C-alpha cells in the first residue's frame with residue numbers, strides 16, 4: 435500500500451504471566467489497526483498494489499463473519515479502490531456486524547447461495563455481472579501475492595532471536611509468508627482452526643519454494659470443534675489470558691493459537707532454552723458475534 439500501515443506491531447512478554455520456564459513472547463499484529471485484523475493488511479498488500487496499477491476493482495469472497503472480507507473493504511476504501519464482496523448464503527434480514535461494517539467501508543455485497551458459492555472457484559465460474567476490470571482475490575487472500583505480503587510480518591521487529599514461531603492457520607497464507615522469511619533454523623508451527631484440515635499441508639507447500647517445502651509443523655489438536663466453534667473452556671481461557679496479560683484474543687483464531695502455545699509449553703514440547711514467538715494475528719472484530727458479557731474485554 436502506498437501509505438504505511440497505521441502503527442507498528444510490538445513484541446511483548448507472555449511467559450512471566452504464566453510462570454513458564456520457556457520464554458514466550460507475543461508479536462502484536464492486532465495493534466496495527468483498530469478495526470482490521472493484523473495479518474490481513476499484510477496479505478492484501480500485493481493484491482492492492484496490483485489493483486492500483488490497473489485501477490481495478492477488488493473482488494473477493496467470504497462468509498458473514500469473515501475478517502478477510504472486512505479487511506478488504508477497509509483497505510480498498512483507504513486506497514481509493516472500489517470493492518465487491520461475494521458473501522456465502524442468502525441475504526439475511528439482519529446483517530452481521532462484520533457485513534454492516536464492510537458495507538460502511540463502501541463494499542458492494544453480493545449474496546449467493548451456499549451451493550453457488552461452492553461453485554465459485556477462482557479463476558473459474560465468477561458471477562457473470564462482474565466488471566471486466568476486476569482483480570479477484572481468492573477467499574482468505576490465499577495465493578502467492580498473499581504469501582509475499584506476509585513475508586514482511588517478521589521483518590518489522592527483532593524476531594531473529596526466536597527458535598520457534600507459532601500462529602493460527604486458516605488458509606495458511608500467513609504461515610507460508612513467514613516460513614519464507616524466517617531465518618535458518620527457526621521452526622514455524624501452525625495451529626489450524628479448521629477441523630480435518632487434511633489438504634492444508636499441500637496448500638501451504640504450493641506457496642513455498644522447493645527448499646522450504648515441509649519446513650513447518652502443523653498441530654491439528656486445537657481446533658475446539660472446528661471453524662468458529664468454541665467451548666466454555668476456550669472462552670474462560672480468553673478471559674484468563676486477558677486478566678493476566680491484558681492481551682485480547684478472538685474465539686475463531688488467536689485464542690486457539692495462544693491456548694495451543696501454552697499447552698505445548700506445559701507439555702514439554704519445547705526445551706527451556708527455546709524461545710517461542712506467538713504471532714497475534716488480530717481479528718478481534720470476530721468477537722462481536724458473541725453474546726454481550728461473555729468476555730471481560732471488548
Ligand SMILES: *Cc1c(COP(=O)(O)O)cnc(C)c1O
Nearest residue numbers: 604605606607608687715716717
Ligand atoms: C484470517 C486470519 C487468520 C488466518 O490466516 P491465514 O493466512 O488464512 O492462515 C489467522 N488469524 C486471524 C485473526 C485471522 O483473521
